[in-house]
Amino acid sequence: MINELDCRGLGCPAPVLQVRNVLEKESPAALTVLVDNEAALQNVSRFLEHQNFLVTAEREGGEFRIIGTRNGGVIAPEMRSQTPVEKERVGVKKIMVLITSAHMGHGDDGLGDMLMFNFIKTLKEMGPDLWLVAFVNSGVSFTVEGSEAVPFLKELAGEGVQILACGACLVYLHLMDKLQVGEVSNMLDIVTGMKLADSVITI
Amino acid sequence: MTHEKIRLTQTVKGAGCAAKLAPGVLDKALCGLDLPVDPNLLVGLERADDAGVYRVSNDLALVQTLDFFPPMVDDPYSFGQIAAANALSDIYAMGGVPKTAMNIVAFPAKTMDISILRSIIEGGLDKIREAGVVLIGGHTVEDSELKYGLSVTGYIHPDRILTKKNLLIGDLLILTKPLGTGIIATAIKAGLAGQDLTDRVTLAMTTLNRDAALTMDEFPVHACTDITGFGFLGHLAEMVVDSGKGVRIRSANVPMYPEAIEWASMGLIPAGAYNNRNFRGAIVDFSSNVSQRIQDLLFDPQTSGGLLIAVAAMEAESLVTALKAKGIDTAAIVGEVISEPVERIIVE
Known part of the structure; x- marks a missing residue:
């Protein structure tokens, strides 16, 4: 109906x-x-x-x-209910972290995996300045079933940090039905996030 | 204190949205009225200018205006400041010097703490004082919705009245404040605007047009108006109609709040913007590269908006430089007066 x-x-x-x-x-x-x-x-x-x-x-x-x-797509992040978050954000920067890979840096993938996991685990040290974490390409693997990063990302989400996972990437990697944390997102959300953020960190 | 929690914009229907009666509707009420004639009335109702002007002697005329509306921000003191700056603006747009003011208040005393009214009046007084004006009285009625504003009287020399109706071909048009306050007021009411943006826009709306007026006084300015409820194109249309000239606007040069552009595309547009478009859209030609949301911004009703100044082309850059030197950083040349098409506005 x-x-x-x-x-x-x-x-x-x-x-x-x-x-x-x-x-x-x-x-x-x-x-x-x-x-x-x-x-x-x-x-x-x-x-x-x-x-x-x-x-x-x-x-x-x-x-x-x-x-x-x-016609496909989800609600752009700036139109989500922001009032309570925005009120707390007075005097706080908006940092957006874009995670583009399952590995941090180039070299041994096992090492890269571990470094990226540690990075995600440590992100909470940014405190209230951390506003949005977006996962694209193989980075989306951290948001799905079986990833050790999921509980840490859920903790961030609980603090009010927006977690976005690229929908096209989830589909491409056949992970869509395994998503555990964050919202399925699209390039418009990510580009809008970049525009609204005070700084964007790409890993 | 309980009143700290009241969001003023939630207590009224109109706010930034639809506070001003639609322009076409007002015309229906006013057209054909048998108005008294007086040779000393230099600018009256039929001219639809920013303020009325009445000659007292050969070197002195009174310039009078009034303006009031429901709150477009939640903070009472800021609302008072904005309403006062907005009312004073009409005097500045005519090239006058404001001298006296009276409060106009409608207050819901049954549902609102009287301390809110005090904050509003204090905010208004702050701007009245800054303008070098004295408050000489006022009138307060009980109403279901809050409204506040001022009636303002100023001096002007009868030979130096700056009306909307003196565009010269080749003049360049300068706008002093960014557009988008109507859309942002709608976003504030919707709880979508962050504190930082609310603070920035509030600062712009509480800024008097006095420094802009004093600055332009030293330049060959031919016409001027202030941008308020009819929006940029609505007020520009008032300059263009019956002028025998046309205007070309370069929309990329028009100062606008980027947040308002974003919200425009999401449909957070006050009804007043649609009224303004319905009333004046017929004389405006948009190039195909001017997006819908930019068009919406150009019709967005403004509260305490900037001055729109027509100045001799040779002096336009100098005037912008002088305005910026006075801290009016957003001043920009936004268009020019052209010979044809007659009485149309081209937006590129």
Whole structure:
């Protein structure tokens, strides 16, 4: 059954926020949103398109029915509920760490694995400045079943650090169903994260 | 104290969103009114300028304006500062010197602690004092939603009134503050804006346009307005309509908050922006390379926005340099006055 959200009678930004909540909580493949003003029609359509939905709208008298169908992708990180985190972040830097491999540095892979594991284990020493850790390519192996890094990443996530795992990489490496920690993500999330971060560390 | 926890923007419907009556609607209410005629009324209602001007003698005229709105930020003191800076701005945009002010207050005394009102008025007074203006009174009514603003009276020389309607072909247009405060106010209301951005935007909105006005006074400025609820293109349209000239805007040069551009593409756009587009979109031609979200920013209703100044081309760079020397770092040349197409705005 298609999710239907009634946002009639609501002024901006309430309809966009309600739609965002539904996407966050239920990740529906499709949803219908009822609104009763032009601004809400435009805003909800723009929001859904930005979240990778295909959007169509029908006018019914003075009301509009907006139909969105998911076109792949997940919610961009800056649209997740940030209020509590943002309040704590006053005076704190936003450091993004991008982990691009299962190994740290070049040389013996066994050594590289161990170094990367130690690196992830030690990341928490960055304290509240650590904002986002994104895993791409073989780096996603740390976020899946069987990795010793999973409990440490869960601890970071519990502290409010965003953990992103590249969805295309998980699919490519047949690890999608083994994901243990973090959110399945895409290049848009990663690029947006880079833009919003005060500094980006690539390993 | 309980009032510390109240978020002012959550107590009102409009906030940055839809506080100003849509421009087309206002025109319907005002058109065809039988207005009293007086030869000393130099700028009146029919001119739709920033403030009205009434001649007292050959070398003195009164310039009068008022402005008030619901809160667009959560902090009462900041709201007071912003509302006062916004009201004073109309006097500066006319080339006048503000002298006296009166408070305009609607306050929900049943649901809000009176100390909030005190903070708001203190914030307003802070800006009134900074402007060298005296507060001479005010009027307060009980209302379901909070609103605050000022009525301001200033002096101006009758021969030195700076209206919207004196564009000369070749003039360059300078904007002094970045666009995006309407979208950011919507994001603040949605709880999406971080403290750092809120602080930066609050600082910009509480900054008086006085230094910009004093600086431009020494340059061959032909027309000026301040950017508020009708948005950059809405206020620019008021300069262009009936001018016999056109305008070309280079959108890449228009100062904007990058966060607002991002939120625009996510649909955090105040209803006022759509009203502004519906009202003035017909005289604006966007090049195909101007993205939807940049168009939205150009129509975004501003609170206590910057001055939009038309100055002789030869002096434009010097004026920007002089503005920057006064700390107005975001001032930029954003466009030019052209002969054709007549009374249209081209945005590239």
